[in-house]
Amino acid sequence: MALDQSLVGRSYPPTSAYEVGREKIREFAEAVGDRNPAYTDQEAAKALGHPDVIAPPTFVFTITFKAAGMVVQDPQLGLDYSRVVHGDQKFAYTRPVRAGDRLSVTSTIEAIKSMAGNDIMDIRSEVHDESGEHVVTAWMKLVARAAAEEA
Amino acid sequence: MAAKIAHADVEVGTELPAQSFPVTRATLVQYAGASGDFNPIHWNEKFAVGVGLPDVIAHGMFTMAEAVRVVTDWAVDPAAVVEYGVRFTKPVVVPNDDQGALIEVTGKVAALLDDNKVRVDLVAMSAGQKVLGMSRAVVQLG
Numbered sequence: 001m002a003l004d005q006s007l008v009g010r011s012y013p014p015t016s017a018y019e020v021g022r023e024k025i026r027e028f029a030e031a032v033g034d035r036n037p038a039y040t041d042q043e044a045a046k047a048l049g050h051p052d053v054i055a056p057p058t059f060v061f062t063i064t065f066k067a068a069g070m071v072v073q074d075p076q077l078g079l080d081y082s083r084v085v086h087g088d089q090k091f092a093y094t095r096p097v098r099a100g101d102r103l104s105v106t107s108t109i110e111a112i113k114s115m116a117g118n119d120i121m122d123i124r125s126e127v128h129d130e131s132g133e134h135v136v137t138a139w140m141k142l143v144a145r146a147a148a149e150e151a
Numbered sequence: 152m153a154a155k156i157a158h159a160d161v162e163v164g165t166e167l168p169a170q171s172f173p174v175t176r177a178t179l180v181q182y183a184g185a186s187g188d189f190n191p192i193h194w195n196e197k198f199a200v201g202v203g204l205p206d207v208i209a210h211g212m213f214t215m216a217e218a219v220r221v222v223t224d225w226a227v228d229p230a231a232v233v234e235y236g237v238r239f240t241k242p243v244v245v246p247n248d249d250q251g252a253l254i255e256v257t258g259k260v261a262a263l264l265d266d267n268k269v270r271v272d273l274v275a276m277s278a279g280q281k282v283l284g285m286s287r288a289v290v291q292l293g
Contacts, residue, residue, distance in 0.1 A: 027184075027185045028185045028186065030181075030185070031178075031181045031182045031184070031185035031186070032182065032185075032213065032216040032217060032220075033172065033178075033217075034216070034220055034223075036220075036223055036224070036229055038228065038229055038230075039229075048227075048228045048230070049228075050230065054229060054230060056216060056219075056223070056229060057216075057219050057223065057229060057232050057235050058212055058215050058216040058219065058235075061186075061212050062185075062186050062187055062188075065187075065188070066187065085239075086211045086212075086239055087238065087239060088236065088237065088238045088239070088285070089211070089212070089215060089236065089237055089239075090234070090235070090236030090237075091234065091235050091236070092233070092234045093230075093232065093233050093234070095230070096229065096230040139236075
């Protein structure tokens with residue numbers, strides 16, 4: 001069943017603030033095995049010009065993905081999440097995410113397409129800090145594979 | 152924030168130091184916990200096979216995180232990465248043994264851009280398959 005095209009352009013309310021903790025960044029950096037000291041050592045981060053430790057480039061996905069839950073669970077959209085795979089992912093940074101940030105995410109459905117029975121949806125997530133300054137934009141392409149009976 | 156590499160020191164075709172990243176089932180459990188992505192296809196073989204996968208597969212975002220390390224290690228300051236995007240083309244299959252899988256990443260400068268930026272194109276392979284497509288980072292050089 002094709003997704004509702006009329007939802008293209010729909011934006012969802014900004015999420016409540018996610019506070020980025022130093023130890024959460026450390027946990028993520030360790031999980032990907034990345035020993036860059038900018039992620040764990042405040043002095044090393046400061047030597048690079050950052051006010052505190054920064055997060056690895058893909059860390060913010062943990063926040064934007066959670067926020068996108070509002071979109072994929074929108075009953076009007078009618079997305080069967082059990083058929084969804086992650087197609088593409090992209091980030092454009094104004095500045096790195098850093099410890100102490102209080103980040104809010106605004107998700108927008110940028111496109112809905114249907115190709116060969118698959119539904120393809122692009123979600124754009126704008127991430128702003130507490131002062132309203134832009135930090136990063138994330139684009140996620142989700143592909144809902146055609147259900148077996150439709151294939 | 153800019154990389155420690157000077158724009159004048161690179162040209163189209165400049166290769167970044169290649170790296171290989173091992174991934175085992177334990178790695179995936181740790182990544183699931185840190186990222187909050189507990190989809191069972193990344194840790195439960197029975198479930199993965201049940202939905203048509205050959206075995207447990209790595210999180211696409213784990214592979215994306217590993218691939219960009221070739222860029223951030225080269226740049227020294229990770230904040231030099233101003234754009235980064237990938238397409239997930241093939242899964243990284245992670246068998247339940249001592250070896251797990253290996254993600255092999257190479258990168259080279261593909262274009263010189265304005266404002267001392269360059270585009271780096273990455274290639275990520277696992278078990279002879281290209282696991283990321285259109286894997287590109289825009290990097291702010293000094």
